[in-house]
Amino acid sequence: MKAAIIGYGKMGREIERILTERGHEIALVIDQENAHDLDAEHLKGIDVAIEFTTPETAYDNIRTCLECGAAVVSGTTGWTDRLAELQELCRRRGGALFYASNYCLGVNLLFRLNRQLAALVSRVGGGYDVRIEEVHHTQKKDAPSGTAITLAEGIIENLPAKTGWVNFAPGIEHAANRVERSGDTPADRIEIRSVREGMVPGIHTVTYESEDDILELRHTIKNRRTLAQGAVVAAEFLCGKKGVYGMEDLLK
Numbered sequence: 001m002k003a004a005i006i007g008y009g010k011m012g013r014e015i016e017r018i019l020t021e022r023g024h025e026i027a028l029v030i031d032q033e034n035a036h037d038l039d040a041e042h043l044k045g046i047d048v049a050i051e052f053t054t055p056e057t058a059y060d061n062i063r064t065c066l067e068c069g070a071a072v073v074s075g076t077t078g079w080t081d082r083l084a085e086l087q088e089l090c091r092r093r094g095g096a097l098f099y100a101s102n103y104c105l106g107v108n109l110l111f112r113l114n115r116q117l118a119a120l121v122s123r124v125g126g127g128y129d130v131r132i133e134e135v136h137h138t139q140k141k142d143a144p145s146g147t148a149i150t151l152a153e154g155i156i157e158n159l160p161a162k163t164g165w166v167n168f169a170p171g172i173e174h175a176a177n178r179v180e181r182s183g184d185t186p187a188d189r190i191e192i193r194s195v196r197e198g199m200v201p202g203i204h205t206v207t208y209e210s211e212d213d214i215l216e217l218r219h220t221i222k223n224r225r226t227l228a229q230g231a232v233v234a235a236e237f238l239c240g241k242k243g244v245y246g247m248e249d250l251l252k
């Protein structure tokens, strides 16, 4: 596979290592300084571009790739209110786009368990309220994490008592749907608490609490390797295909 890396930060570098290990060619690396090189001429002959950049630049990067006819795997979070637009563009142009808020296999198993647990709680009642906590390193730019949003969406789809989410993100700028105090969360919303500390690659906890007990689903990422490997496997899967895909397609 002839790959392009868009975004040569923590993820881009890890992806470079995995691509090399798996015998792929890295024909183009784009970061902030040479962002103007992301064009049809440089993307010519690229099988898949793997995009991990910033919430501010992901939309334009992916759009450019699709307009130039390059298949794209993206994992950038914090911009996905516009993802549907690009999925539509991809379908219209007969391109290929793979997006996942988290490329770790274990997190995608957590997504499934989370949906099943929400459906079970909806059936049995039990007086449970649900909340989510995500912990990440201090350099993370968006809050809540894309993974926490996917978890919240999985609960909302399966637990009618919850219709949306809010973010309690003490000390974090640019938090979406923010509430200033934990107690401010309306009963029909899921509170996502965001914590930024140290070098943590990612911990997600879904907690159901009743008057009598606490039930938790938790996933802890030990290193970025699992995320980069998932993105490269997604690129191998996308190579030569047309259409819009996500982790559910890969796990099938």
Ligand SMILES: NC(=O)c1ccc[n+]([C@@H]2O[C@H](COP(=O)([O-])OP(=O)(O)OC[C@H]3O[C@@H](n4cnc5c(N)ncnc54)[C@H](O)[C@@H]3O)[C@@H](O)[C@H]2O)c1
Binding pocket: 006, 007, 008, 009, 010, 011, 012, 030, 031, 032, 035, 052, 053, 054, 055, 057, 061, 074, 075, 076, 077, 078, 100, 101, 102, 103, 104, 140, 141, 227
């Ligand atoms: N989906 C997942 O599994 C997953 C996993 C880890 C991180 N992420 C997300 O991926 C993104 C990147 O994470 P990271 O830890 O590598 O961040 P990072 O800050 O280490 O790297 C981002 C890189 O993008 C570069 N960049 C900025 N503007 C650019 C542009 N216009 N063109 C090309 N490159 C540009 C920056 O210079 C930087 O090197 C974040 O949104 C993060 O939340 C997703």
